[in-house]
Amino acid sequence: MKATTIVFALLTLAFFSSCDKEDSNSNILTEFPIIDSLTTNNIRIQFGSGEPAILNCYATGGDLTYIWGVDLGDLFSTNDDGSEVQYTASPCCIGEKTIICTVSNDKGEATDSITITITE
Amino acid sequence: MKPLFLLCIIALSLNLQTRAQCCSAGNPSSDGGTSGMSKNSFAVSSTFIHSYSDTYLEGSSPSDYVYLNNTNFDFGLLAFNYGLTNKLSISTELGYFIDKSIEFSFIDAKRKAGGLGDAAIGIQYHLDSFKEQMINVSSSLKLSVPIGQFDQMDGNIILPIDIQPSSGSYKLKSSFMIHKGFFGSKFSLSTYWSSEFSQRINTERTDYKYGNLYNLGFKVSHRTSKKLNSGLSLLIAHREKAGNNSVLMNSTGGSFLNLQPSISYQMKNNYSVNSSVNIPVYRNVNGIQLVNKYVLALGISKGFQLKTIKSQIDYTILESLNERTVFVDGICGMCQERIETLAYKMKGVKWAEWDLETKTLSLKFKDVLNEEKLAKILSKAGHDNWYLKAGEKAYQNLHSCCKYRTAH
Numbered sequence: 001m002k003a004t005t006i007v008f009a010l011l012t013l014a015f016f017s018s019c020d021k022e023d024s025n026s027n028i029l030t031e032f033p034i035i036d037s038l039t040t041n042n043i044r045i046q047f048g049s050g051e052p053a054i055l056n057c058y059a060t061g062g063d064l065t066y067i068w069g070v071d072l073g074d075l076f077s078t079n080d081d082g083s084e085v086q087y088t089a090s091p092c093c094i095g096e097k098t099i100i101c102t103v104s105n106d107k108g109e110a111t112d113s114i115t116i117t118i119t120e
Numbered sequence: 121m122k123p124l125f126l127l128c129i130i131a132l133s134l135n136l137q138t139r140a141q142c143c144s145a146g147n148p149s150s151d152g153g154t155s156g157m158s159k160n161s162f163a164v165s166s167t168f169i170h171s172y173s174d175t176y177l178e179g180s181s182p183s184d185y186v187y188l189n190n191t192n193f194d195f196g197l198l199a200f201n202y203g204l205t206n207k208l209s210i211s212t213e214l215g216y217f218i219d220k221s222i223e224f225s226f227i228d229a230k231r232k233a234g235g236l237g238d239a240a241i242g243i244q245y246h247l248d249s250f251k252e253q254m255i256n257v258s259s260s261l262k263l264s265v266p267i268g269q270f271d272q273m274d275g276n277i278i279l280p281i282d283i284q285p286s287s288g289s290y291k292l293k294s295s296f297m298i299h300k301g302f303f304g305s306k307f308s309l310s311t312y313w314s315s316e317f318s319q320r321i322n323t324e325r326t327d328y329k330y331g332n333l334y335n336l337g338f339k340v341s342h343r344t345s346k347k348l349n350s351g352l353s354l355l356i357a358h359r360e361k362a363g364n365n366s367v368l369m370n371s372t373g374g375s376f377l378n379l380q381p382s383i384s385y386q387m388k389n390n391y392s393v394n395s396s397v398n399i400p401v402y403r404n405v406n407g408i409q410l411v412n413k414y415v416l417a418l419g420i421s422k423g424f425q426l427k428t429i430k431s432q433i434d435y436t437i438l439e440s441l442n443e444r445t446v447f448v449d450g451i452c453g454m455c456q457e458r459i460e461t462l463a464y465k466m467k468g469v470k471w472a473e474w475d476l477e478t479k480t481l482s483l484k485f486k487d488v489l490n491e492e493k494l495a496k497i498l499s500k501a502g503h504d505n506w507y508l509k510a511g512e513k514a515y516q517n518l519h520s521c522c523k524y525r526t527a528h
Contacts, residue, residue, distance in 0.1 A: 039287070093369070
C-alpha cells in the first residue's frame with residue numbers, strides 16, 4: 001500500500017511537471033511583429049565578394065522567424081536567429097536590387113525592404 | 121516490327137539542343153522538336169542532361185574573375201509527341217531538375233535546388249510541298265509554362281531566380297526547319313531558325329525579363345546503317361540582355377557558337393537511344409559571365425503506332441475470309457501506315473497488315489480482291505510491289521525516311 005502511494009505520487013509529480021514544461025513553451029508572449037528598422041552597413045557595393053553588405057532587421061513581436069529574399073544576388077544568414085544576413089552579387093546583378101525581409105510569428109507577419117546598388 | 125520508325129523521327133529532328141543557360145532558370149533550351157510523325161503515331165522520350173560550368177569570360181576572353189567555383193545541374197525531360205495527321209503533330213514536355221547547384225568561391229557554402237521546372241506544349245506543322253527535291257519544311261510553335269517552384273528556399277533564404285527550378289516566366293518559341301536529303305536520304309542537311317520570347321516576371325519580389333533568344337542551327341546527318349544515325353550540328357545562338365527593374369543588365373546575354381555531335385541507335389520494339397555532347401567553340405558574352413564547359417545529353421524514346429482502323433474490326437468474321445499475301449517494299453513505320461491505309465481502301469478488304477521484316481502485306485477480304493488495282497495504288501504511292509515497280513517520281517514523293525531503295 002505504501003509503495004503504491006509512493007509510485008502514484010511520483011507519477012502525479014511527473015505528470016504535472018511535464019504539463020508545466022509544455023506550458024512554458026506555449027506561453028511565450030507574442031505580439032503582431034513590427035519591423036523597427038532594416039539597415040545595412042553599405043548601401044552601394046561592388047560586384048563580387050570583396051565588400052559584402054551586412055543587413056540587419058530589428059523587429060519586435062516575440063518568437064520571430066526571419067525570411068530574406070532577393071531576385072538576383074546571394075544572401076547568407078550570419079547569425080542564429082536569422083536577423084542578420086550578408087549580401088553579395090555577381091556581375092550579372094549590376095544595378096539596384098531590392099532585398100525583402102519578412103518577419104513572422106503566430107500573430108502574423110511584417111515585411112520591409114531595402115535597396116542595395118551593385119556597381120562595377 | 122517497325123525498326124526504323126523512330127530513327128526516321130530522330131534523323132529528321134534536330135534533337136535536343138543542349139545549350140544550358142547561365143544566369144537563367146527553367147528548362148535548358150531545346151530546339152528542333154520532332155518532325156516526321158505520321159498520323160496516329162505516338163512517341164514518348166526521356167532525356168537526361170548534365171551541364172557543368174566553371175569558366176568566366178569577359179567578352180570572348182577568359183577572365184580571372186571568380187565568384188562561383190562552378191555550377192552544374194542534372195535535368196530530366198519527359199516528352200510526348202503525337203501525330204494528328206501526317207503533317208500535324210502535337211507535343212508536350214515536362215522538365216525536372218534532379219539537382220541544380222552552385223558552389224561559391226569565397227564562402228564555404230553550396231546552394232542546391234531541385235524539383236519541377238517548366239512544362240511546354242507545342243504544335244508542329246510539316247509542309248511537304250517540295251517532295252521532288254527531297255526537301256521537307258516544317259515549323260513549330262511552343263509555349264513554356266512555369267509550373268515548378270519559383271520560391272524554393274535554403275534555410276531562411278529564398279533562393280535567387282537563377283537557381284530556381286522554374287523560370288517563373290511564360291515563354292513562346294517559334295521555329296522553322298528545312299531538311300534536305302541526299303543520295304536517297306543516306307545523308308541529310310537540316311537548318312533551323314528559332315526565336316524565343318519571354319514574358320516579363322513582375323511579382324512583389326521579382327521584376328525581371330529574360331533576354332530573347334535567337335537560334336540558327338545546321339545539322340549534317342548520316343544514316344550509317346539501318347539502325348545507326350550520326351550527326352553533327354553547328355549551333356549559333358544569340359541571347360539579348362536581360363532586364364531588371366526596366367533596366368537592361370550589362371553582364372547578361374551574348375553570342376554563342378557550339379558544335380554538337382550526336383548519335384542515335386534504333387533498338388528492338390521501337391526503342392531508340394540517342395546521345396549528344398555540346399562543345400563550345402566560340403562565345404562572346406556581354407560583360408563578365410560564367411559559361412558552360414560542356415553539356416551532355418542521353419535520351420531514350422519509344423514509338424507507338426496507334427491503329428484506329430484495326431480497333432474497329434470484328435475479329436470473329438476474319439476466319440471465314442479469303443486470304444492473300446503479297447510483296448510490298450517499304451522501310452519504316454510511316455510506310456506501314458501508308459501501305460495498310462491504302463489496302464483498307466480496297467473494296468472487300470477487312471484486314472491488312474504489312475510486315476517490315478518480310479516486306480509482305482497480308483490481306484483478308486470478302487469475295488474477290490482486285491489485285492491489279494491495289495498494285496497500281498501502291499505503286500502510285502511510291503511502293504514497289506509484287507506486280508508493279510513504282511515510278512521514279514512517285515518514289516521521290518515519299519517522305520525522306522521512307523526511301524527504301526537506298527537503305528537496302
